Amino acid sequence: MKLALATAIGAFSLDEDLAPLREACAEAGIEAHALAWDDPTVGWARFDAVLLRSTWDYTGRLPEFLAWCERTAAVTRLWNPPGVVRWNTDKRYLGELARQGVPVIESHFLAPGDDPATLPDLEEFVVKPTVGAGSRDAQRYVRDERAAAIEHARRLLDQDRHVLVQPYLKAVDEQGETALLFFDGQFSHAIRKGPLLKHGQGPTRALFAAEHIQSRTPSAAEHEVAAKVLAALPFDTLPYARVDLLPSADGPQLLELELTEPSVFLPYGPGAADRFVAALKRRLG
Numbered sequence: 001m002k003l004a005l006a007t008a009i010g011a012f013s014l015d016e017d018l019a020p021l022r023e024a025c026a027e028a029g030i031e032a033h034a035l036a037w038d039d040p041t042v043g044w045a046r047f048d049a050v051l052l053r054s055t056w057d058y059t060g061r062l063p064e065f066l067a068w069c070e071r072t073a074a075v076t077r078l079w080n081p082p083g084v085v086r087w088n089t090d091k092r093y094l095g096e097l098a099r100q101g102v103p104v105i106e107s108h109f110l111a112p113g114d115d116p117a118t119l120p121d122l123e124e125f126v127v128k129p130t131v132g133a134g135s136r137d138a139q140r141y142v143r144d145e146r147a148a149a150i151e152h153a154r155r156l157l158d159q160d161r162h163v164l165v166q167p168y169l170k171a172v173d174e175q176g177e178t179a180l181l182f183f184d185g186q187f188s189h190a191i192r193k194g195p196l197l198k199h200g201q202g203p204t205r206a207l208f209a210a211e212h213i214q215s216r217t218p219s220a221a222e223h224e225v226a227a228k229v230l231a232a233l234p235f236d237t238l239p240y241a242r243v244d245l246l247p248s249a250d251g252p253q254l255l256e257l258e259l260t261e262p263s264v265f266l267p268y269g270p271g272a273a274d275r276f277v278a279a280l281k282r283r284l285g
């Protein structure tokens with residue numbers, strides 16, 4: 001059995017999940033190769049499946065990435081499948097999940113053509129593109145900085161990007177963010193991520209902002225919200241899913257649902273690599 005682990009030319013050395021994944025694959029008798037999605041010399045058809053891992057540079061060229069996903073899925077199995085990737089690479093899915101009763105962080109959307117001056121009046125808030133990753137182009141503002149926030153939104157809208165505005169959930173500063181990892185719908189492990197948006201600091205220019213990660217045992221309330229999120233998805237059970245939650249006065253709320261190319265933080269979950277690979281092996285048959 002041959003499995004391709006899809007990374008990006010610019011991300012090979014940054015993906016801490018690749019080494020434990022390869023090791024677990026080898027133990028399970030799966031031949032795994034890490035290859036870059038943006039390397040045009042790769043023949044994907046020779047793999048039994050292609051697993052999206054660290055294709056983190058697609059945000060600036062989403063149509064190209066989605067076209068690659070479709071082409072790849074036409075010649076082998078792509079996990080997660082292209083329909084899932086198309087839906088999940090634009091945070092407007094948060095609006096859809098909120099309408100289904102999932103506790104999502106209050107989210108306001110602006111579309112190209114909208115007046116950025118109509119962004120909601122919030123005490124402290126975040127402006128970010130709906131297509132983004134690694135905190136790039138995300139920035140935190142207070143009410144007094146509304147003019148700068150409007151300019152930020154205008155820049156994104158002028159680039160034909162949709163914009164997401166959310167209240168800044170301050171509890172993240174002490175409690176951090178919780179990411180729950182699921183393989184084949186089964187909970188595997190969770191991590192705590194420290195707060196990423198410093199006040200007054202411009203957006204990161206790196207492929208992703210530096211993160212402070214620890215393993216974490218989720219609360220019952222976090223498990224409950226994550227289960228609700230997964231149950232609301234318009235897809236069959238997926239090989240992998242990561243549910244990112246932030247604490248709020250009203251309980252945990254969905255920040256982001258990662259079904260495309262999430263770090264799965266294998267070094268922080270004892271046995272996690274084996275669980276992930278076992279789930280993939282069942283699908284490979």
Ligand SMILES: Nc1ncnc2c1ncn2[C@@H]1O[C@H](COP(=O)(O)OP(=O)(O)O)[C@@H](O)[C@H]1O
Pocket residue numbers: 105126128132133134135136138166167168169170172177194195196197244246255256
């Ligand atoms: N509404 C918010 N309240 C508090 N922190 C936020 C909020 N939105 C984003 N952040 C911070 O910015 C980071 C990146 O935002 P996120 O929505 O996860 O986008 P990305 O796709 O770039 O990971 C989060 O991990 C969190 O630290």
Ligand SMILES: [Mg+2]
Pocket residue numbers: 134135244256
């Ligand atoms: Mg995130």
